[in-house]
Amino acid sequence: MPRLTLSRKIFLALATLLLGVLLIFAGFSIFGLQRGLGPYVAEIEIRRMDWLVQLLQKHYAANGSWGKLRDDEDAWRRLQMGDFGLANTDARGNEDNRLPPWYQRPPSREQEGQRPDGPPPWPRIDAGASRYAPPPWLFFGGRPSGDSPFQRLSLVDATGATVVGLVADPHEAARLPIRQGKGIVGYLVLAPLEGLKSEADRAFVARQSGIVMLTGLAGLVLALALSWLLARRWFSPIDALTQAASDVASGRAVTRVPVHGTDELALLGRTFNDMAARLDTIEASRRAWLADVAHELRTPLAAMRAEIEALQDGVRSFDDRTALRLHRQVMRLGQLVDDLRSSMREPQDLAPPTRAAAYPLVLLMEAVGMTRERFAQCGIALDASGVQAVGARAQPLVDGDARRLHQVFMNLLENTLAYTESGGQLHLDARVDDTPDGPRLVLRFDDSAPGVAPDELPRLFERLFRGDTSRNRATGGSGLGLSICRATVEAHGGTIDAFASPLGGVRIVLALPLVAAGGSS
Incomplete structure (x- = not known):
């Protein structure tokens, strides 16, 4: 069985979603087509009955109301069957048998050149009087078929009350207004067909449903193809990352992946x-x-x-x-x-298990006292007056390990002894700074030449790094002193950095957070 990758999962999820959307779309489309076909056909049918609207307008004009037609199915049927006298009854009740203007009396068989016993001639309709005319069976005594619109017709007054005919749902039925002057006196209403009764209706719905299904299937195939292509394109970077991670795990750390875009x-x-x-x-x-x-x-x-x-x-x-x-x-x-x-050791490993109060200036001056004679022997002048001035006012206090801080100061002094040329100098300074994180003691070690190249200054605290290759192991030590200093200072929450000194050598700046400061420079 093939492995179900993430891209395949996404594709299957999209395919399921699209198939569900297609089924819902097709179902609602076919349902809407079936429900909407009847009202649509009724709207077309009623617009072909404006001849009946004209008859009803004449009837209302002659009688002044719908009283003569109200609940009189026979009169309503005779009016639909072409009883023009009923439509033209005047206000005194006298029938006017004049035909409507769009109807012309058909010519005789002799005038049409037909035999006397032949079929009746087709009625002539004046196209200029009306767009549509009544069906021929109105003039020749025919009967409407079972789905005839005349069986679904009704007349309602201006208030919406049914005068005569089938009571239809006003929301589903089609209607034409019957006007008298500028007002509306009623409506000719045609109820839609209930269901698909004829073969033609069912065939039409079937054809339209087939078109809907074919359109949906074509859209589904196109969407699935695009989904597959997009899934492959979107997840190809993940495949590349997987392969690259495997290469890195195998030891090939030079492996890189191509990157495109900003997503x-x-x-x-x-x-x-x-x-x-x-x-x-x-x-x-x-x-x-x-x-x-x-x-x-x-x-x-x-x-x-x-x-x-x-x-x-x-x-x-x-x-x-x-x-x-x-x-x-x-x-x-x-x-x-x-x-x-x-x-x-990492800084957290160097953190003293039990902290105690320590006075860094006292520890620094002890280290100076232990190395002062060696500075004199090497011909290097040592000036610690700045530290003594700050210590004379107040002794800053840190929470840490006095032994390790003393080792840091000894390593920094040993570094100057190892690398500073004879006749040089070392200047020590101290101050207390107020920072948003609290007071900090800042110690500065400035020695004289030789210096260190600017690009090598950040690397002075790396293990076994020497800024000057001419310094051998006999005079330069193991190359680990400054690395140990950095680890110890960071374990105490401080910082240590190297800069070029104005004296020509290296400036080491060390900062330690204080518990309390008795004074400031």
Whole structure:
């Protein structure tokens, strides 16, 4: 059994909907045709009876009312059968046997050139007097058929009350007004046929019903074809996304899907491409990171291997100096592993399990005190007067881990010691800013040359990244210090960024949210 895909489901749903609409349309159309055929035919039939309206107008003009015809079926029938004397009775009751103007007495058989015993001549009708004339059987004594309109005729007065004839539904029946002067004195009413009594009627309805069904079927076929084409076109991007997702899951992160238009599917395609691009970038970064880690680990391992092989070959003897060199490499290897573990932690993992009050300016000044002698040995001037001035007024308070904040300050100072040239300087400054999110302590570290290229500044906090390739591992450390700083600061709800320093080096700006601030700069 074929798999029922989403496009097939949509197509089947549309097909079911269209079929239901077709059946409803055809049913109502045929029902309306059957119900509307009778009134339509009645409207056509009554408009051919204006000759009878003229007779009724003359009768009303001669008698002044419908009293003579009221409930008199015989008089009503004689009037329909052409009793012109009844129609022309004057006000004194005298019959005027003059025929109506549209009727001319038929010529004799001799005048028509027929035999005396031949059929009667056809009555002549004056076409200028009336559009229609009474049927021939009115003049020759014929009788109407079973579905004759004369069996469904009635006369109603101006108020709508039936004078004579069949009582018809005023909403279904067709009618012609009978006028006297400018007013309406009555209506000639013709009731529609009830049902389809003749074969011609049924054949007409059947033909029209067939046309309706054929039209509906043609529309259904066209709609289904369009639905199938549109479903394939609409869902082809989903098929492409499915294949692309499978490719990405297989490790081919370079896969992209074509995007056309601005609808929701196009937005989904662009989102997928962005995700694939990120995965590709992350995968490339992961490969580069693993290569850098392997390179970093190789250095101390190679040094240890060289020392051990020298001892095995007897080139060197194991003494205190050899032990010190091996110990130094082991400690460096351990420090590198610790830095890697710290840099791999996410900010939420670095969040201290139990927070406590910490004074960041005190911690910074402790770190300055521990490294001041080394700054002096390297010939780098250290100016922390801005920090001391803020701390003298009040000590800002943060909620965090004092040990990790102290490590951040030590890493930033070690970074300056590792990369700033002799004869340079480091300037520390601090201030308290009021922000919509509350007070924040802003610390600024400005060192002198060498600097970092502008396009490399955002990458200083990436793992194992060095802005200057000339700085070797002996002087530059593992390349993980700033990455650890960023993870720790973000775990405390703060931010840390790198900019070009006006002193020629790098400016590090660190901001921490405060619990309370005792003063401002």
